[in-house]
């Protein structure tokens with residue numbers, strides 16, 4: 065077990081820093097070029113779905129006889145809507161199957177709520193005559209923040225806990241401020257902490273529209289609904305059932321996609337909502353398109369029907385060793401030092417690590433100087449500003465296992481070195497460290 069850095073003498077810390085710096089110098093000479101930034105499937109994972117290519121073998125007929133090659137089917141083919149409904153735990157008539165990106169669908173829904181109105185024309189947020197706000201649990205997903213920024217929605221942060229957003233904070237904020245019109249939620253294997261919302265959190269979210277001002281919207285991004293690494297996986301409460309019981313079903317829109325099931329660049333995205341909201345969205349969609357890529361939807365259904373679970377287990381077998389490699393190294397090198405905490409997710413795509421306050425940017429810069437690229441510090445917070453400058457997102461899926469190992473070795477070294485410098489500075493001792501740039 066490592067001795068906490070804060071309990072070591074200044075001499076011990078200086079000696080350790082010299083050893084770590086010497087190791088970094090060696091690594092600089094090795095010309096590394098490693099990348100832990102991308103929450104993307106690896107090439108091996110993409111290969112699992114190569115059968116999609118050619119699977120239709122000239123048979124483009126849907127079960128109801130429709131020719132998938134032609135125009136039409138605005139809400140998606142019935143088979144794909146049923147497939148999305150099964151993932152999200154709802155019924156097919158409440159699902160829209162779209163194009164390859166759920167993010168596009170999220171932007172579409174927020175944009176519609178802002179400019180058209182999801183609950184009738186009078187409800188458009190732009191009619192409120194004031195700028196509106198969204199709650200963003202942090203750390204969170206930068207592309208959600210980008211959607212808000214692009215629509216000039218102000219973002220307020222609430223802390224993320226191990227059981228989901230801090231619901232006491234969420235409830236008191238929405239009750240006090242009717243200009244708060246929405247909240248982002250990634251309920252299973254949240255990006256980046258990997259936490260799964262507890263039953264209590266899901267129930268409180270389902271009740272939230274009753275506490276909030278009018279025209280409140282929960283953006284329920286269930287991107288990692290089936291991306292389990294543990295067996296049995298944790299269970300997420302079914303929000304549709306809770307919404308129906310609470311009568312709040314018009315205020316929660318769910319999303320998922322096959323981006324990390326099949327091809328990230330050529331999958332199928334889904335929206336699930338109440339029938340009323342689906343109707344409102346359909347009207348806007350009708351002005352945008354005659355229908356989605358039904359051929360790709362059909363390919364997906366033919367490929368995944370009846371084998372989704374087995375397919376996701378193949379993904380897990382490829383991803384698990386990479387998560388394991390990161391977590392083992394974090395524990396071995398940083399465990400007990402008292403300078404970092406990290407999450408231990410059992411699914412999803414990310415691990416989140418918190419350094420001592422004020423060090424995340426320095427750690428990321430130092431790793432970069434040795435050829436290891438990490439997600440920019442701050443990306444996990446709205447406007448790119450982490451007030452503590454401590455959260456770093458680690459994405460281990462894309463690189464080869466050997467590269468994940470090498471990159472994490474550099475990363476832990478940088479965390480330890482910056483932490484030593486920080487402690488020495490606090491003690492008034494010259495840290496004798498070199499700049500990361």
Ligand SMILES: Cc1ncc(COP(=O)(O)O)c(C=O)c1O
Pocket residue numbers: 103164165166167168205250255285287320321322323328333
């Ligand atoms: C929480 C979350 N939602 C959505 C996405 C992207 O989804 P899509 O590829 O369907 O646009 C990601 C990708 O990293 C994600 O982490």
